[in-house]
Amino acid sequence: MAAPALAVRPRRPLPGLASLQQVTSRPAGLFGLAVVLGLLVIVVLGPLLAPYGYSEQNIGERLQGPSAAHLFGTDQLGRDLLSRILVGTRVALGVAVPAVLGALACGLVIGVIAGYVGRWVDNVLIVVMDTLQAFPAVVLALALLAVLGASLQNVIIVIIVSFAPGYARVARALVLVAKENAYVEAERALGAKDLRIVLVHILPNIIAPMLVLVAMDIPAAIAVEAGLSFLGVGVQPPTPSWGIILSDGFERARETPWPIVFASLALMVTTLGFTMLGETLRDVIDPRIARVRRWRRTV
Amino acid sequence: MLVYLLKRLGMTLLVVVLSMVFLGLLVHLVPGDPVKIILGPRASEALSALVRQEMDLDEPVLVQVWNFMVGAAQADLGQDFASRLPVTEILANALPHTVILALASLGLAVLAGVPLGVFAASHPGTWIDRLTGAVSVSLITMPAFVAGLLLLLLFAVSLDALPAVGSGSFSDPADYVRHLILPSVALALTWVGYLARLVRVNMLEVLGSPYIRTSEAFGLRPRLIFYKYALKNAIIPTIAMLGFGFGNLLGSAVFVEIIFSRPGLGTLLVDSIETRNYPIVRGAVLVVTVLVVLANLLADLSYRLLDPRIRLAGKEA
Numbered sequence: 001m002a003a004p005a006l007a008v009r010p011r012r013p014l015p016g017l018a019s020l021q022q023v024t025s026r027p028a029g030l031f032g033l034a035v036v037l038g039l040l041v042i043v044v045l046g047p048l049l050a051p052y053g054y055s056e057q058n059i060g061e062r063l064q065g066p067s068a069a070h071l072f073g074t075d076q077l078g079r080d081l082l083s084r085i086l087v088g089t090r091v092a093l094g095v096a097v098p099a100v101l102g103a104l105a106c107g108l109v110i111g112v113i114a115g116y117v118g119r120w121v122d123n124v125l126i127v128v129m130d131t132l133q134a135f136p137a138v139v140l141a142l143a144l145l146a147v148l149g150a151s152l153q154n155v156i157i158v159i160i161v162s163f164a165p166g167y168a169r170v171a172r173a174l175v176l177v178a179k180e181n182a183y184v185e186a187e188r189a190l191g192a193k194d195l196r197i198v199l200v201h202i203l204p205n206i207i208a209p210m211l212v213l214v215a216m217d218i219p220a221a222i223a224v225e226a227g228l229s230f231l232g233v234g235v236q237p238p239t240p241s242w243g244i245i246l247s248d249g250f251e252r253a254r255e256t257p258w259p260i261v262f263a264s265l266a267l268m269v270t271t272l273g274f275t276m277l278g279e280t281l282r283d284v285i286d287p288r289i290a291r292v293r294r295w296r297r298t299v
Numbered sequence: 300m301l302v303y304l305l306k307r308l309g310m311t312l313l314v315v316v317l318s319m320v321f322l323g324l325l326v327h328l329v330p331g332d333p334v335k336i337i338l339g340p341r342a343s344e345a346l347s348a349l350v351r352q353e354m355d356l357d358e359p360v361l362v363q364v365w366n367f368m369v370g371a372a373q374a375d376l377g378q379d380f381a382s383r384l385p386v387t388e389i390l391a392n393a394l395p396h397t398v399i400l401a402l403a404s405l406g407l408a409v410l411a412g413v414p415l416g417v418f419a420a421s422h423p424g425t426w427i428d429r430l431t432g433a434v435s436v437s438l439i440t441m442p443a444f445v446a447g448l449l450l451l452l453l454f455a456v457s458l459d460a461l462p463a464v465g466s467g468s469f470s471d472p473a474d475y476v477r478h479l480i481l482p483s484v485a486l487a488l489t490w491v492g493y494l495a496r497l498v499r500v501n502m503l504e505v506l507g508s509p510y511i512r513t514s515e516a517f518g519l520r521p522r523l524i525f526y527k528y529a530l531k532n533a534i535i536p537t538i539a540m541l542g543f544g545f546g547n548l549l550g551s552a553v554f555v556e557i558i559f560s561r562p563g564l565g566t567l568l569v570d571s572i573e574t575r576n577y578p579i580v581r582g583a584v585l586v587v588t589v590l591v592v593l594a595n596l597l598a599d600l601s602y603r604l605l606d607p608r609i610r611l612a613g614k615e616a
Contacts, residue, residue: 028436130310131317134592135584136550139568143584146572147325147336223442227554230444231569250448250558257452264445271440279436 022284029280035273042089050083054240063256073258075248081259084240085266091241092270095152096221099159100214106160107167108203108210114168115175116198122172129165137162137220141228150233158228159221170213174206212285216278219271226267242267304600311596318588319371322581323364326356337577346380353377354578367581376582381574386582389567394586396466397563400555401548403483405541408490413537415491416498417530423503431495438492444554447485451558454481464560482559486551490544497540501533535606542598546591 023029042049051071058078065073072081114125132140141158148154178184179202187197228234229243230250237244242263249259326333333356334347342350350356354377355363370376376386419431455463467478505511506529514524553565560566564583571579 127310127313127317131314131321134314134318134595135588136546136591138550138553139584139587142553142568142572143322143325143580144328146575146577146580147329219440227442227444230554231557233569233572246444246448250451253448253452253456257456260448260452264449267445268437268441271442272437275436275440 019281019284023277023280026280028276029284032273032275032277032280035269036277039089039093039270039273042086043093046086046090050080050086052080052083054084054087055079055238056083063252065256065258072262073256075245075259076252081245081262084245085242085262088240088242088245088263088266089270091152091235091239092222092225092267093218095155095159095225095235096218099156099225100163100217100221102156102160103163103217104167104210104214106164107169108171110164111168111171111173112175112198112202112206115172116179116194116202125168126172129168132161132165133169135162137224138227141224142231142233145228145233150228150236152235152239155225155228155234159224162224163217163221166217167210167213171206171210174209175202178202178205208285209282212278212282215274215281218278219274222267222270222274300603303603307596307599311592314592315589316368318592319368319585320364322585323367324360325581326354326577327360338575350380350577353380371585376585377578379579380576386578389579390564390582390586393562393564393567393583396561397549397552397556397565398590400479400482400486400552400561400563401545403479404486404548404552405490405544407483407487408494408544409537409541411487412491412494413498413534415495417502419495419499420502420506420533421525428499431499435492435495435499438488439496441488442554443486443489443551444558446488447482447555447558450481450485466561466563478559478561482555482561485558486548486555489551490548493544494537494540497537498533501536502529505529505533535602538605539598539602542594542596542601545594545598549587549590 023033047054056079058074060078061070061074062076062078063074064070064078067073070080070082072085075081075084110125110129114122135143140162141155144158144161145154148157179197184197184201187201192201225234226241226243226246229241230247231243232247234243235241245259245263246267249256249263253260326336329336333354334342334351337350337354338346355366358366374387376390378385379389382389415431415435419428419435422428451463454461461481462478463481465478467474467476469475506525511524511529514528515521519528549564552563553568555561556563556565557569564587567579568583571577571583
């Protein structure tokens with residue numbers, strides 16, 4: 001006998017070609033996509049594009065302004081700022097992308113369990129998430145780094161811990177809606193196990209809006225990494241994080257403005273590009289998400 | 300309302316207690332000797348023994364957490380490893396500077412963000428709306444430390460117009476305010492963008508509601524409808540955001556205090572991490588968290604008091 005019509009699951013399509021056309025038809029989306037694609041090219045080709053080695057010192061040319069030899073100038077050790085900023089893109093995205101994906105994975109697991117199981121499990125998980133969200137993201141990150149120590153891996157860990165509660169809340173809200181759908185009821189009536197219902201019927205329907213959040217959280221994660229590195233508790237020298245370039249520039253702000261100017265520009269264009277792409281994707285794929293999501297904590 | 304108030308207070312208390320538990324357990328999150336984790340591998344035996352004794356690290360973990368919570372509830376957060384002063388005294392000296400900075404920034408954000416949002420909403424779909432939208436997004440995406448560094452370069456280094464270092468003295472209010480301008484603007488910029496967007500969206504939503512159309516049908520002046528009837532309702536959700544904004548600004552104040560060499564909880568926190576002064580780290584994090592939780596509580600309650608729809612919905616429920 002054929003399955004009842006109710007069991008036919010209306011799968012939410014993943015962002016496809018039609019969505020891409022909608023994104024590029026909007027100026028903000030086009031700008032965001034261009035920035036993100038440009039950054040990906042820099043991440044892949046960074047060291048090849050860089051005119052000098054990022055740690056190559058030339059004390060004779062220290063603290064220079066922009067010139068034909070050094071388009072962005074040089075820092076206090078005579079290192080080429082353009083090369084350091086280009087390679088720094090790898091550090092920024094190399095921390096932000098895995099950190100946000102890690103937060104997404106943790107948040108999904110916690111949110112799906114809370115939303116699907118409900119009852120006391122939901123209450124306990126929500127209180128724990130509320131507690132973690134009570135700490136301002138930077139302060140929580142600093143508290144954790146005080147114990148874990150400063151390193152690139154630990155920055156990824158603290159971003160995961162800071163961001164996961166936000167994902168858990170959204171995932172929980174989406175699961176609460178999805179599990180009330182008729183096709184889930186029908187599956188349950190047909191004897192489907194909870195794990196199958198979650199993996200086959202609920203997850204595919206909540207993953208698209210969650211992925212949109214990833215695009216919107218990457219700039220926040222980039223800013224957290226740069227901020228922690230600026231304070232000296234994040235990525236450690238000589239790795240060229242944009243935060244470290246800003247910190248070096250800050251110490252010599254009276255001698256040369258260029259490290260601050262160019263590293264700030266890199267950060268601002270990157271965060272603006274990801275934000276505009278994320279917001280356009282959100283509008284195209286799932287406008288509901290703005291309603292279920294709590295206000296995001298940023299630096 | 301009373302039931303809601305009690306529930307909300309209970310939840311706030313629970314979050315504060317769990318935050319204390321988290322901070323009490325923090326040194327045990329990493330495997331190994333907590334003393335080595337706090338002081339580093341090269342700490343002297345004498346200092347290690349002192350830390351072990353002062354933080355009850357010889358006791359079982361649950362006893363340590365309990366002692367920390369009981370101490371915190373009695374405003375006893377231990378002693379600074381270096382100066383031997385009580386941590387609460389050190390925090391009490393730093394706290395006013397951070398709170399003043401956060402409040403000044405929030406005030407600036409409201410003064411600039413709300414009119415910007417109203418202005419955009421009064422020209423929907425025009426180039427003015429698009430321009431203010433672009434400005435808002437640019438401000439939102441600009442991290443506070445980037446804003447701080449750029450303001451420092453422009454107004455303190457290049458133009459030499461405003462002081463860049465320190466906080467001035469409370470005894471000279473004019474000097475204190477002069478020292479407050481750059482840090483508070485740096486901290487406020489993100490929230491100018493947030494509030495402008497929020498107010499614009501709320502205004503457009505309210506302007507599309509039936510009671511506004513009715514007011515128009517009655518022939519009321521557009522200016523009266525816009526500023527008296529629409530703005531009044533559109534501003535209510537902004538109030539809930541202010542509580543959250545205050546907490547957010549307390550967090551971001553860390554960067555601004557470092558950039559402008561201001562005293563405050565942020566500077567204290569970063570300095571204490573560098574010098575591995577763990578009681579101050581724990582105390583500063585706890586104080587900031589409690590302030591954030593209280594600000595959220597206050598915003599939530601004022602939102603319910605100000606919006607009769609929520610109040611009445613609560614009664615009906």
